[in-house]
Amino acid sequence: MYPENFRYTKEHEWVRVDGDTGTIGITDHAQQELGDIVYVDMPKPGTRVEQGGTLGSVESVKAVSDIYAPVSGEVSEVNPALAEAPEKLNADPHGDAWLVRIKLGAPAEVAKLMSAAEYQAYIGAEK
Amino acid sequence: MITKVRPHLSPNERLLFERSSPGKTAYQLPELDVPAVDPRGALGAENVRASIEGFPEVSEVEALRHFTRLSTWNYAIDYGMYPLGSCTMKYNPRVNELVARLDGLAWAHPYQPEALAQGAMEIMARLEAALAEITGMDAVTLQPAAGAHAELTGILLIRALLEKRGNPRRRILIPDSAHGTNPASAVIAGYAVEHVPSNPGGTLDLEVLHRIVDQDVAALMVTNPNTLGVFEHDIIQAAEILHAKGALLYMDGANMNALMGIARPGDFGVDALHLNLHKTFSTPHGGGGPGAGPVAVKKALEPFLPTPRLKRSGKKWAWDDKRKLSIGRVRAFYGNFGVLVRALAYILAHGGPGLRNVTLDAVLNANYIRHQLEPHFDLPYPAPNMHEVVFSDSRQAKRGIHTGDIAKRLIDYGFHPYTVSFPLIVHGALMIEPTETEGKHELDQFIDALISIAKEVETDPELVRTAPHGTRTTRVDEVTAARKPVLRWKPE
Numbered sequence: 079m080y081p082e083n084f085r086y087t088k089e090h091e092w093v094r095v096d097g098d099t100g101t102i103g104i105t106d107h108a109q110q111e112l113g114d115i116v117y118v119d120m121p122k123p124g125t126r127v128e129q130g131g132t133l134g135s136v137e138s139v140k141a142v143s144d145i146y147a148p149v150s151g152e153v154s155e156v157n158p159a160l161a162e163a164p165e166k167l168n169a170d171p172h173g174d175a176w177l178v179r180i181k182l183g184a185p186a187e188v189a190k191l192m193s194a195a196e197y198q199a200y201i202g203a204e205k
Numbered sequence: 206m207i208t209k210v211r212p213h214l215s216p217n218e219r220l221l222f223e224r225s226s227p228g229k230t231a232y233q234l235p236e237l238d239v240p241a242v243d244p245r246g247a248l249g250a251e252n253v254r255a256s257i258e259g260f261p262e263v264s265e266v267e268a269l270r271h272f273t274r275l276s277t278w279n280y281a282i283d284y285g286m287y288p289l290g291s292c293t294m295k296y297n298p299r300v301n302e303l304v305a306r307l308d309g310l311a312w313a314h315p316y317q318p319e320a321l322a323q324g325a326m327e328i329m330a331r332l333e334a335a336l337a338e339i340t341g342m343d344a345v346t347l348q349p350a351a352g353a354h355a356e357l358t359g360i361l362l363i364r365a366l367l368e369k370r371g372n373p374r375r376r377i378l379i380p381d382s383a384h385g386t387n388p389a390s391a392v393i394a395g396y397a398v399e400h401v402p403s404n405p406g407g408t409l410d411l412e413v414l415h416r417i418v419d420q421d422v423a424a425l426m427v428t429n430p431n432t433l434g435v436f437e438h439d440i441i442q443a444a445e446i447l448h449a450k451g452a453l454l455y456m457d458g459a460n461m462n463a464l465m466g467i468a469r470p471g472d473f474g475v476d477a478l479h480l481n482l483h484k485t486f487s488t489p490h491g492g493g494g495p496g497a498g499p500v501a502v503k504k505a506l507e508p509f510l511p512t513p514r515l516k517r518s519g520k521k522w523a524w525d526d527k528r529k530l531s532i533g534r535v536r537a538f539y540g541n542f543g544v545l546v547r548a549l550a551y552i553l554a555h556g557g558p559g560l561r562n563v564t565l566d567a568v569l570n571a572n573y574i575r576h577q578l579e580p581h582f583d584l585p586y587p588a589p590n591m592h593e594v595v596f597s598d599s600r601q602a603k604r605g606i607h608t609g610d611i612a613k614r615l616i617d618y619g620f621h622p623y624t625v626s627f628p629l630i631v632h633g634a635l636m637i638e639p640t641e642t643e644g645k646h647e648l649d650q651f652i653d654a655l656i657s658i659a660k661e662v663e664t665d666p667e668l669v670r671t672a673p674h675g676t677r678t679t680r681v682d683e684v685t686a687a688r689k690p691v692l693r694w695k696p697e
Contacts, residue, residue: 116687139683140609140626164688 079106079198081172085148085188086197091133092172093148093180095188100149103176104136104167107201112138115167118160120145120178125153127180129187134177136167148191151183206657209285209650210619212675218274220694221261231265259696278677280621282490286647290593290624290636291384291432293462293484300554301487301547310546315538319523326522329539330515332549333499336480339552339560340458341471342501346510347545348536352459355479355498356390356426358511361532362477362502363424363453364394365509369530374423374452380409381630382431384457396423403630407433407586414446422450428457429470432628432636433586434571434593436463444474453477458501461485462640463568463592466561470501477502486548497544511535566641567592570648574637577652581659585631592640598633601662606669608633611658613680614672618654 084092090108093100109115117137127133127147134145156178159166166175182188192200245253263271280287287294305311313325333345349355360377367373377391380401388398399417404410409427418425425447429437437443444454456470456478462485464470470478482488483496490496502510512531513524555563568591575584575594582596598608612622612635624636639648661669673679 114684114687116684137687139687141629165684 080194082194084172084194085191086194086200087146087148087191088200089146090201091146091148093188093191095182095185098182098185099154100151100180100182100188101176102133102148102178102180104145104171105197105201106171109168109171112136112143113140114138115164118164118167118177120156120160121153123153123155126183127151127153129184136164145177147180149180149182149184149187151180153178154181155179207618207654207675209654210675215277215677216274218271221263221268221271222259222694222696224263224267224271225259225261227262229262229264229267231263231268285620286639286643286651287621288623288637288639288651289621290434290595290638291459291627292490292624293459293481293592293638293640294490294621295462295484295487295640296642297487297489297547298551298554301550304550305543305546311543313542315542319521323522325542326515326524328546328549329542330522332545332552333515335549335552336499336501339465339469340461340475340478340480340501341469342475342478343471343504344507344510345499345501346514346535347497347499348511348534348540349479349498349500350536350541351483351496351498352384352457352479352481353386353390353498354535355481355500356386356455356457357393358498358532358535359455359477359479359500359502360390360394360396360424360426361535362500362506362509363455364396365530365532366453366506367423369509370451372420374421376422378414378417378422378425380425380427380431382407382433382435382628383426383428384432384459385627385629387426387428387457391426401425403431406588407431407435407630408588409437409439409443411439411442411446414443418446418450418452420450422447422452424453424455424476426455426457428460430460430463430591430593432460433588433595433630434460434463434590434638435586435588436591440473440475448474459484460592463564465564466557467564471503475503477506482544482548487551488544488547495541495544497541497548499540513539563641564592567639570639570641570643571637573645573648574639574652578655581656582635593636593638595628595631596635596637597631598635601659602633604662604666606662606666608635610669610672611635611655611662614658614661614669615654616673617675618657620651620654 084094086092090105091102092105093102115136115138120134129147129150131147132144133147136143136145157176282294282296329347336345349358364373375397376399377396378399378401379387380403382403391398401413427437429440431437447454453476454474456475458478458480461480465485479498479500481498483490508530509532511534512528513526516523516525571590571592571594575590583599585597608625612625615622626634627636628634
């Protein structure tokens with residue numbers, strides 16, 4: 079369920095690192111908790127974000143939730159598919175429905191995030 | 206068993222646009238007895254339309270029945286209990302409506318000269334004084350239009366004071382049990398928000414505060430009692446931690462219904478707070494608004510309050526606009542005056558002992574509900590609760606039934622739903638605030654309804670999952686409504 083090559087945050091975001099780029103999304107657990115997602119608000123490419131700072135927000139029928147940046151850096155790409163079809167976040171949160179790509183500002187940060195096993199233990203305890 | 210309501214017929218009603226037929230009117234004007242004027246000449250041709258497309262034309266009886274029929278589809282506080290947690294949907298006493306409609310008040314104009322507005326100004330001055338006494342604060346502004354507007358005003362006051370001291374600072378701390386509007390207010394005032402996790406008891410964690418409060422923190426925004434309905438018992442120590450670093454304590458006073466006449470925020474270290482007159486002080490709420498959100502402050506913040514300020518000039522009241530440090534106006538004229546009149550009438554009708562009884566009864570009602578429902582619903586934070594109680598749907602969720610389903614089933618029982626999925630600190634929250642104005646009979650019916658639904662979840666979960674069944678419209682497709690909203694009626 080939770081890919082081994084991702085790293086995870088306590089706020090239920092994931093990041094997958096390819097070279098100097100991090101692809102960021104929300105976890106399957108997050109989409110389940112949010113329920114049907116109706117709107118995704120992400121910053122424009124070029125925006126600088128800090129680890130733990132607000133990246134954007136996701137709106138479901140239940141609530142609007144902030145999404146926090148799992149790593150620092152500069153937004154290089156925003157997933158264009160989510161503007162028209164936010165429901166993809168419910169269907170494929172770990173794949174096609176990634177949120178943004180970030181050019182990593184501090185690659186060492188990634189190591190501080192949780193592994194798949196640690197994240198699964200974390201959400202198990204949260205329940 | 207459903208005892209409070211039974212099905213009855215209610216008329217279907219189309220939109221007025223759809224009822225319209227050309228030439229129908231709901232009025233009859235006398236023949237013109239002065240020379241006709243060409244409006245294009247008087248107003249300019251560009252300002253005059255020959256016709257308004259789609260303008261509904263109906264007769265008087267059609268217009269009257271239209272709105273009367275729609276009103277029968279409604280739910281209102283005059284119809285039954287409205288247990289929305291955090292909203293304080295108490296009864297709006299009719300005498301307050303009578304007072305606000307007195308000719309001299311209802312017809313007062315904000316441009317009336319001061320000499321002809323002394324009565325209205327006296328009402329505002331007395332209300333300011335009463336609210337200062339109730340909260341234990343030094344000065345009050347009545348301008349802000351409602352709670353979130355008042356939060357913004359309060360944070361701007363704090364910012365102005367800190368700027369005057371040389372550094373506005375950058376961060377505002379907000380506990381995870383605070384009202385949802387607090388972070389937005391802080392951000393609009395130019396601050397970064399830092400969330401403060403609660404301790405396992407659901408209250409402020411002093412160790413966390415000790416660690417994160419520094420010279421960069423402008424204020425802590427705390428809701429007290431918090432959204433779990435729990436009193437922040439360490440509030441005095443929290444204020445000391447903040448004050449020691451030059452930071453301020455802002456209190457969201459939306460839950461003042463649990464403190465009024467018993468405890469005063471000014472006595473437990475609060476520097477600024479707002480009140481919701483449309484909650485604690487019984488003025489109409491929601492569709493019957495507008496609201497009013499006075500902000501009360503300690504002396505240090507008083508010079509920054511919005512202008513104009515009321516001041517005593519000899520034996521008369523006057524408006525003072527010449528206040529150099531003021532953050533300026535936050536609202537046209539003097540706030541929502543009609544609401545202020547109702548709130549003062551409420552305060553004077555109750556008096557001090559009466560307001561204290563309001564608080565005691567509000568807390569009693571919430572605890573009665575808690576006690577009766579605790580065997581049937583999970584109570585995640587067992588700390589003593591004040592004016593509201595928050596259950597979780599964790600027992601029902603095991604059968605696939607969530608708080609939203611239970612709320613919708615409650616409609617079938619003749620009640621407005623409670624607050625759903627808030628506060629966020631409780632997973633699957635059922636947040637219930639009865640207020641003091643419900644009697645035992647209505648409370649018992651509400652409790653019986655929820656117990657009955659809890660049993661249905663065990664015996665027939667599908668009945669709850671697909672509720673409501675007895676309403677004009679059954680469960681709506683919230684997802685499509687949010688993803689593809691239709692915001693405007695258009696002819697087919």
